Amino acid sequence: MLHNPEKSPLQHRKRQVTPPIRFDSGRNERAKIGFVLLPNDQLVEEDMVRMAPPGVGVYFSRARMPHEISTRTLAQLTESLAETAGRILPDDILDVVCLACTSGTVAVGEARVCSELNKGAPNAHATSLMGSVTKALAALQVRRIAVGTPYAHELTDTVVGYLQNEAGFEITAYAGLGLDYDRDMVRVTPDYLLEFGASLDTPEAEALLISCSALRSLEIVEALEKEIRKPVIVSNQAMMWNCLRLAGVQDRLSGYGELLRQF
Structure with missing residues (x-):
């Protein structure tokens, strides 16, 4: 015997949502910071999560480049910076976007790095680890x-x-x-x-x-x-400090040196 969908027991259990739905600014209402990482980076994610104050969200994506770290391979970062930055919270707005590579900034140039990052995250403050x-x-x-x-x-x-x-x-x-x-x-x-x-x-x-x-x-x-x-x-340490300050977060953090403790 076939069930009549109009008389399905599930239909009797369905409830209408009572409006209005309540919204707030989300868990990370103070700031959202995006980091572009090298493919083989193993530390930045853990260090940033460790230092992030309450209400500050940290988000990550990885750029394409060869595994060897050299001036030649780092210069190739430019080709993927905009795309990589654009993959970080693509349906939301980042406060800051940062290239998490000191030597990569030196190889590409600070101005070029920030320009490429802003192509992918146009509303964010763009910076880099060397800039930090x-x-x-x-x-x-x-x-x-x-x-x-x-x-x-x-x-x-x-x-x-x-x-x-x-x-x-x-x-x-x-x-x-x-x-x-x-x-x-x-x-x-x-x-x-x-x-x-x-x-x-x-x-x-x-x-x-x-x-x-x-x-x-x-x-x-x-x-x-x-x-x-x-x-x-x-x-x-310098990267988190700079990104927090660019996002308008002035918290002083203990345990990570004089910079985050006093400035």
């Missing part, structure tokens, strides 16, 4: 810095040259670890990074920069500041 680092150092009002990177020598020289010639900092000492792949950078131990950073400090340096989002430097920034008694900027 230079703004962080400016906020500390320092000009003489020591610099450590995980990169091979050519890319380290390129980053240091940018900081010196484009951003106007005096480099008192610098060194790179000679690594080409993220899979190696993420395995450098925090205790080694503490020793590495301390070894770069000079009496002339006003602050220390450890560059690269693929290093676990966020875990040792407080200890390193205590050891050298100077401010320490690390990539993911």
Whole structure:
């Protein structure tokens, strides 16, 4: 015997929604920040979620490029920045969109990076990790810095040259670890990074920069500041600080160095 749909038991259980539906600004009502990552990045998502204050949403998408980190491969980022930024909350509006790669910004150029990001997220403040680092150092009002990177020598020289010639900092000492792949950078131990950073400090340096989002430097920034008694900027700390400030979020965060605690 066939059931008559008009007399189906389900029809008797259906209820009409009582209007009006109530809406608010959602869980992340204070800000929505989007990050464009390299394909092999393993740390940025975790670090950003860890630092994000209540009410701030962090969202991610990955750009296309070869696995090796070099000036040649990083320059290819340009081809996919707009598309990648456009995939982050495509039916909503980001407050900030950021390229989460220090060396990529140096290879492509800050202005070009921001222009491409805004093609995909036209209503967002566009920035980059290197832009965040230079703004962080400016906020500390320092000009003489020591610099450590995980990169091979050519890319380290390129980053240091940018900081010196484009951003106007005096480099008192610098060194790179000679690594080409993220899979190696993420395995450098925090205790080694503490020793590495301390070894770069000079009496002339006003602050220390450890560059690269693929290093676990966020875990040792407080200890390193205590050891050298100077401010320490690390990539993911500077990136979160800058993105929060661009979004109008002024929270001071403990546990991540002087920058987020005081500025």
